[in-house]
Amino acid sequence: MKRIAAILQSDPSMIEITVKGWVRSFRNDRFIALNDGSTIHNLQAVIEPENYDRDLLDQINVAAAVAVTGTLTESAGSGQRIELQATKIEILATADPEEVKKTILSPKKHNLETLREQAHLRVRTNTFGAVMRVRAALSFAVHKYFQEQGFYQAHTPIITGSDAEGAGEMFRISTLDPKNPPLDEEGNIDYKQDFFEKESNLTVSGQLEAETYAMGLGQVYTFGPTFRAENSNTSRHLAEFWMIEPEVAFNDLDANMDLAEGFLKSVIDYALENCADDIAFLEKRQADEDKQKPAAERSPMPLREKLEFIGKNNFKRVSYTEAIDILRNSKPNKKKKFKYPINEWGADLQSEHERYLVEKHFECPVILFDYPAKIKAFYMRLNDKDANGNETVRAMDILFPGIGEMVGGSQREERYDVLKQKMTDMEISEEELGWYLEMRKFGSVVHSGFGLGFERLVMFVTGMGNIRDVIPYPRTPGNAEF
Amino acid sequence: MKRIAAILQSDPSMIEITVKGWVRSFRNDRFIALNDGSTIHNLQAVIEPENYDRDLLDQINVAAAVAVTGTLTESAGSGQRIELQATKIEILATADPEEVKKTILSPKKHNLETLREQAHLRVRTNTFGAVMRVRAALSFAVHKYFQEQGFYQAHTPIITGSDAEGAGEMFRISTLDPKNPPLDEEGNIDYKQDFFEKESNLTVSGQLEAETYAMGLGQVYTFGPTFRAENSNTSRHLAEFWMIEPEVAFNDLDANMDLAEGFLKSVIDYALENCADDIAFLEKRQADEDKQKPAAERSPMPLREKLEFIGKNNFKRVSYTEAIDILRNSKPNKKKKFKYPINEWGADLQSEHERYLVEKHFECPVILFDYPAKIKAFYMRLNDKDANGNETVRAMDILFPGIGEMVGGSQREERYDVLKQKMTDMEISEEELGWYLEMRKFGSVVHSGFGLGFERLVMFVTGMGNIRDVIPYPRTPGNAEF
Numbered sequence: 001m002k003r004i005a006a007i008l009q010s011d012p013s014m015i016e017i018t019v020k021g022w023v024r025s026f027r028n029d030r031f032i033a034l035n036d037g038s039t040i041h042n043l044q045a046v047i048e049p050e051n052y053d054r055d056l057l058d059q060i061n062v063a064a065a066v067a068v069t070g071t072l073t074e075s076a077g078s079g080q081r082i083e084l085q086a087t088k089i090e091i092l093a094t095a096d097p098e099e100v101k102k103t104i105l106s107p108k109k110h111n112l113e114t115l116r117e118q119a120h121l122r123v124r125t126n127t128f129g130a131v132m133r134v135r136a137a138l139s140f141a142v143h144k145y146f147q148e149q150g151f152y153q154a155h156t157p158i159i160t161g162s163d164a165e166g167a168g169e170m171f172r173i174s175t176l177d178p179k180n181p182p183l184d185e186e187g188n189i190d191y192k193q194d195f196f197e198k199e200s201n202l203t204v205s206g207q208l209e210a211e212t213y214a215m216g217l218g219q220v221y222t223f224g225p226t227f228r229a230e231n232s233n234t235s236r237h238l239a240e241f242w243m244i245e246p247e248v249a250f251n252d253l254d255a256n257m258d259l260a261e262g263f264l265k266s267v268i269d270y271a272l273e274n275c276a277d278d279i280a281f282l283e284k285r286q287a288d289e290d291k292q293k294p295a296a297e298r299s300p301m302p303l304r305e306k307l308e309f310i311g312k313n314n315f316k317r318v319s320y321t322e323a324i325d326i327l328r329n330s331k332p333n334k335k336k337k338f339k340y341p342i343n344e345w346g347a348d349l350q351s352e353h354e355r356y357l358v359e360k361h362f363e364c365p366v367i368l369f370d371y372p373a374k375i376k377a378f379y380m381r382l383n384d385k386d387a388n389g390n391e392t393v394r395a396m397d398i399l400f401p402g403i404g405e406m407v408g409g410s411q412r413e414e415r416y417d418v419l420k421q422k423m424t425d426m427e428i429s430e431e432e433l434g435w436y437l438e439m440r441k442f443g444s445v446v447h448s449g450f451g452l453g454f455e456r457l458v459m460f461v462t463g464m465g466n467i468r469d470v471i472p473y474p475r476t477p478g479n480a481e482f
Numbered sequence: 483m484k485r486i487a488a489i490l491q492s493d494p495s496m497i498e499i500t501v502k503g504w505v506r507s508f509r510n511d512r513f514i515a516l517n518d519g520s521t522i523h524n525l526q527a528v529i530e531p532e533n534y535d536r537d538l539l540d541q542i543n544v545a546a547a548v549a550v551t552g553t554l555t556e557s558a559g560s561g562q563r564i565e566l567q568a569t570k571i572e573i574l575a576t577a578d579p580e581e582v583k584k585t586i587l588s589p590k591k592h593n594l595e596t597l598r599e600q601a602h603l604r605v606r607t608n609t610f611g612a613v614m615r616v617r618a619a620l621s622f623a624v625h626k627y628f629q630e631q632g633f634y635q636a637h638t639p640i641i642t643g644s645d646a647e648g649a650g651e652m653f654r655i656s657t658l659d660p661k662n663p664p665l666d667e668e669g670n671i672d673y674k675q676d677f678f679e680k681e682s683n684l685t686v687s688g689q690l691e692a693e694t695y696a697m698g699l700g701q702v703y704t705f706g707p708t709f710r711a712e713n714s715n716t717s718r719h720l721a722e723f724w725m726i727e728p729e730v731a732f733n734d735l736d737a738n739m740d741l742a743e744g745f746l747k748s749v750i751d752y753a754l755e756n757c758a759d760d761i762a763f764l765e766k767r768q769a770d771e772d773k774q775k776p777a778a779e780r781s782p783m784p785l786r787e788k789l790e791f792i793g794k795n796n797f798k799r800v801s802y803t804e805a806i807d808i809l810r811n812s813k814p815n816k817k818k819k820f821k822y823p824i825n826e827w828g829a830d831l832q833s834e835h836e837r838y839l840v841e842k843h844f845e846c847p848v849i850l851f852d853y854p855a856k857i858k859a860f861y862m863r864l865n866d867k868d869a870n871g872n873e874t875v876r877a878m879d880i881l882f883p884g885i886g887e888m889v890g891g892s893q894r895e896e897r898y899d900v901l902k903q904k905m906t907d908m909e910i911s912e913e914e915l916g917w918y919l920e921m922r923k924f925g926s927v928v929h930s931g932f933g934l935g936f937e938r939l940v941m942f943v944t945g946m947g948n949i950r951d952v953i954p955y956p957r958t959p960g961n962a963e964f
Contacts, residue, residue: 001732003632003700020732021700022925037700037731038632065925092732093896095924105924120691120917121924123698132699136634143625150485150520152618157955158640158707159653159722161962171641171677173653173684175711178663178671189660195653195711195721196962202655209602209955209964216605217614218485218503218519224707225640229657229677239677240641249519250483250502250574414575435602435964442577442587442603443504443547473639473691480643480678482691482917 005038010072012082018069019043019084020092022124025107026060034068034084040130040281044075044083056091063095063105063124112469119473119482127285130278131470134271135458139223141270142244142454145263146221151246154213154220156206161198162432169229170201171239202227205451207245208379208436211412214247214447215439221246223454231477235466236404238455240475247449253381253394253411256448257317257367260398260407264365264457265311271461272307279304279461286463299402300359303463306401315365315398318357321345321390323368326361327353345390348375351404358399365406369396378426379436380410382418396450403460409450416440487520490564492554500551501525501566502574504606507589508542516550516566522612522763526557526565538573545577545587545606594951601955601964609767612760613952616753617940621705623752624726624936627745628703633728636695636702638688643680644914651711652683653721684709687933689727690861690918693894696729696929697921703728705936713959717948718886720937722957729931735863735876735893738930739799739849742880742889746847746939747793753943754789761786761943768945781884782841785945788883797847797880800839803827803872805850808843809835827872830857833886840881847888851878860908861918862892864900878932885942891932898922 002010004021021036021043029049033042045068049057060066069088075081095105104110104118104125115122122128146153159173175195176182184190191199206222213220222245229239246259272279283303290298301309318326327333327342327349340350349368358366370392373382380393394411413419419440423430430437458470468474473482484492486503503518503525511531515524527550531539542548551570557563577587586592586600586607597604604610628635641655657677658664666672673681688704695702704727711721728741754761765785772780783791800808809815809824809831822832831850840848852874855864862875876893895901901922905912912919940952950956955964 005632020927037634037698063924065927093925093927099923103924120694120921123695124924129698132636132695133634136636136699139635139637140625140629143622147622150487152519152615153621154614154618154954155621155707155724157722157957157962157964159709159957159962161964169657171655171657172660173655174660175651175653176660178654178656178658178660179665181660183661195713195959196957197960198962200962212602212964213605213614213954216519216603216611217618225637227641231677240639242637439602441581442545442585442606443575445502445547445575472636472695475639475641475678477677478679480639480641480680480682482639482643482694 003038004034004036004041004043007043007072007084008039008041008080008082010082012071012073014071016069016071016087017084018067019045020065020067023060023062023064023066023095025062029057032060032066032068032086034066035129037129040126040133040277041080044077044080045070045086046083047086047089052089056089059091059094060089061095061097061100062107063100065092066090067092112466116468116474123472126281128469130281131458131462131464132472134275134278134282134462135470137271137275138267138458138461139454141267142223144270145266146246149219151219151221152213152217154206154210154217154222155224156203156209156213156222158203158225159196159200160203161196161200162208168204170204171227171229173200173202204228205243205245207247207449207451208433210245210247210449211436211447212439214249214449215443215445218249219246233477235468236456236459238467238471238474238476241467241471242454244452244454245449247447249445249447251411251448252446253369253396253448256409256411256450257315257369257396260396260409260450260452261315261367264398264406267457268307268310268461272304272311279307282462282464289465299463307461310365313364315367316362317367317369318362320349320368320371320392321386323349323357326357330356330361332356345388346372346374354397354399354404359401363401365401366399367396368399369394371395371397376410378422378428379412379419381413382422394448400456400460403456406456406460407450407452409448411446411448414440414444414446416444485520486516486518486523486525489525489554489566490521490523490562492564494553494555494564496553498551498553498569499566500549501527502549503547505542505544505546505548505577507544511539514542514548514550514568516548517611519611522608522615522759523562526559526562527552527568528565529568529571534571538571541573541576542571543577543579543582544589545582547574548572549574594948598950598956605954608763610951612763613940613944613946614954615760616757616764616944617952619753619757620749620940620943621936623749624705626752627748628728631701633701633703634695634699636688636692636699636704637706638685638691638695638704640685640707641678641682642685643678643682644690650686652686653709653711655682655684686710687725687727689729689931689933690915692727692729692931693918693929694921696731696931697925697927700731701728715959717950718938718941720949720953720956720958723949723953724936726934726936727931729929731927731929733893733930734928735851735878735930738891738893738932739797739851739878742878742891742932742934743797743849746880746888749939750789750792750943754786754793761789764944764946771947781945789943792847795846797849798844799849799851800844802831802850802853802874803868805831805835805839808839812838812843814838827870828854828856836879836881836886840883840886845883847883848881849878850881851876853877853879858892860904860910861894861901863895864904876930882938882942885938888938888942889932889934891930893928893930896922896926896928898926
């Protein structure tokens with residue numbers, strides 16, 4: 001059975017077809033707008049009401065499902081090129097209008113918060129249908145890109161016995177009796193009796209495991225769920241989100257930046273090519289939303305133009321040290337408009353600084369690199385000290401307008417002795433991460449990788465402002481419904 | 483930089499290239515077998531030892547990494563068509579032979595259990611390189627197949643507040659103080675103070691959420707990790723495994739069987755086409771292993787032939803009722819060779835029965851359908867009672883030789899009243915799964931789906947006998963290392 005997305009591309013034909021879908025509207029007992037989820041557009045089915053019982057017509061309600069048989073003809077009306085002249089209608093499933101009225105399926109504007117409360121129904125709306133099709137397209141584009149570049153997906157573990165990575169707070173998992181857990185002789189919980197015979201958590205990143213695979217397969221990536229047990233109730237954080245983490249043997253940081261930039265351009269181009277209708281719909285949606293906002297909060301470019309801009313322009317590459325100079329001498333810093341003033345080298349950059357660099361100063365995506373060693377993770381490769389005696393690591397962040405950090409990556413510390421020393425200095429348990437360190441004994445080559453929070457990418461491409469609206473069932477503090 | 487898989491396909495050329503990889507062997511101070519993970523095959527680099535310092539030659543050890551510059555020439559030796567005549571060698575990373583000797587990287591045969599203990603290194607071996615490349619190819623084939631069929635991937639949640647699905651024991655997740663959890667007035671743990679403000683677990687299946695998405699997007703699939711907190715220490719069970727779950731609106735059970743069969747044939751064909759070298763290696767490996775086994779345990783067909791057999795033959799479709807007749811009258815049943823004798827209709831089929839049907843009786847993959855309602859889940863569509871008064875549901879399992887259950891699926895109960903009654907009868911909490919039931923009020927059409935444990939598929943295609951050897955870092959009772 002052809003789906004509506006394909007049917008709308010067809011030419012008129014005398015061959016009878018049957019189309020199944022859900023009713024989005026029914027006008028004048030004559031015009032059914034039919035949708036099957038394959039496209040933002042509806043197929044107009046035209047019926048002769050006098051050919052059908054009143055009983056049947058009364059069941060053609062919003063959210064009901066019907067099978068319409070007929071032939072495709074040129075449409076006389078505006079708004080569609082082609083329509084289905086119905087010869088037969090079958091009600092596949094009803095929807096009581098009184099019940100529909102109580103839900104977000106009722107044909108009126110609902111705000112995003114109400115939609116979130118009915119997350120099991122919201123994918124049936126135009127906005128969420130579009131967002132979720134774009135999300136799926138981006139997801140496929142990720143696999144396609146890496147496949148074409150000769151990468152292998154590595155399915156790194158979700159449950160981990162390590163909690164030493166320090167990337168964030170973790171969720172503990174257990175099958176012990178939560179009320180009366182067994183205790184050891186010292187009165188601590190006896191995790192030896194737990195399912196995995198040790199304390200175990202949900203992963204915050206598959207990077208370290210992916211690195212071990214890059215040392216075997218050369219070029220790998222992960223694409224799976226990761227977790228943060230942080231009490232962040234913002235529009236950009238989830239407790240459960242999907243992360244993409246490529247890891248490449250023999251790549252230095254420059255090659256890593258090239259990979260990340262090429263990757264982002266490729267997947268965004270894929271969405272532009274394959275989701276034109278959904279992106280057009282979402283562009284209009286964003287424009288409508290912007291009308292309600294103060295000028296300063298509006299999107300600087302229409303959605304498609306913004307996405308095309310990414311493909312056409314090189315990301316600006318700027319060292320942390322240069323960025324600090326720019327920020328120190330910036331207007332908002334001098335006028336004390338930053339909540340965290342930039343006074344000296346070594347400061348951690350806050351969201352306000354990143355936004356200034358990207359949205360005001362450079363007005364394009366920016367790759368910041370060579371961050372102070374002190375504010376970055378233990379596994380990043382140490383640079384030689386600079387002329388001022390400052391110690392940096394080969395880290396990079398890619399900052400996007402409206403989103404902030406899209407990518408965080410680094411060249412990894414491949415030198416056994418240096419890594420061992422850093423683990424000691426930063427109190428990383430060698431007992432837990434001994435396997436990671438041991439990797440460095442055997443053919444430990446220069447290598448690099450990055451992490452990209454998939455939902456941030458979906459936000460950017462769909463123009464949605466809240467991360468909870470780009471994943472089917474968002475997990476946030478206090479929310480694990482459905 | 484071209485990778486070795488591509489280089490081995492090249493013709494001789496005077497253009498100098500540089501190849502980076504790890505040393506798999508170094509013979510006579512002259513022949514380096516170089517591997518970069520892109521293929522099971524090594525590139526032979528030929529050096530003139532008199533051109534290099536002894537120091538450098540001494541560093542060309544197994545597991546060390548080198549960059550070799552030179553030109554590709556026809557190989558004089560047997561075993562390869564082409565080789566690299568080196569003009570320059572650079573040691574990228576060393577590997578101390580004494581240290582290598584202590585690990586599975588040492589060039590001798592190691593058993594699979596030892597390899598498992600060094601899971602951070604095992605991907606550098608031929609066997610695991612091959613398995614993980616095949617795994618990655620299958621993973622991509624899954625996405626490609628569904629993409630081409632117009633499906634959308636739905637990222638269903640990993641953390642769930644429902645524990646009502648009854649598919650298996652669950653892992654509890656929490657951020658409460660494990661030793662002194664807060665209690666409510668009744669002395670129970672006060673999960674309102676937990677991160678999600680309710681008891682929460684790791685998902686056992688994304689099916690129910692995927693169904694909600696099929697009702698919006700029409701055709702969706704999940705491909706993500708799922709969990710079972712079951713104390714199963716077998717070669718076919720993991721506590722964490724990846725599952726694929728398509729869900730299709732308007733599909734009845736026959737269409738569901740067609741989808742599953744077409745899907746399996748497609749992804750296996752993809753592996754045959756794209757992993758020929760790895761499959762040839764694994765076929766030889768299996769043949770070698772078989773030599774150590776009693777005749778009854780050996781693979782009935784060579785690996786490639788077995789995989790091709792799948793593509794060429796229709797799966798046999800057999801109702802549960804027919805299967806019971808076959809089993810009841812089978813030799814092993816009559817001779818009391820089954821551990822669980824089959825006496826009457828309604829019996830749950832055990833692994834021994836499934837194997838008999840697939841491996842002895844039909845000798846091909848089998849789709850069993852229309853199982854007794856009593857032994858299947860609440861969400862499966864109820865059939866009308868048969869002539870004998872037996873009640874069945876529109877369930878299907880696909881059984882594969884050597885693997886057992888590869889796929890479990892069903893047409894879903896789309897009728898609100900019937901579903902509600904079944905939830906009551908089977909004590910499924912309406913409070914927890916009210917959203918699932920509510921879906922049935924609005925355009926609730928016939929729909930179907932199935933679940934496939936990805937690791938079972940990888941086992942089948944690679945011929946590996948233990949599920950722990952087809953996933954990078956297996957999670958089983960007592961094991962969450964790395």
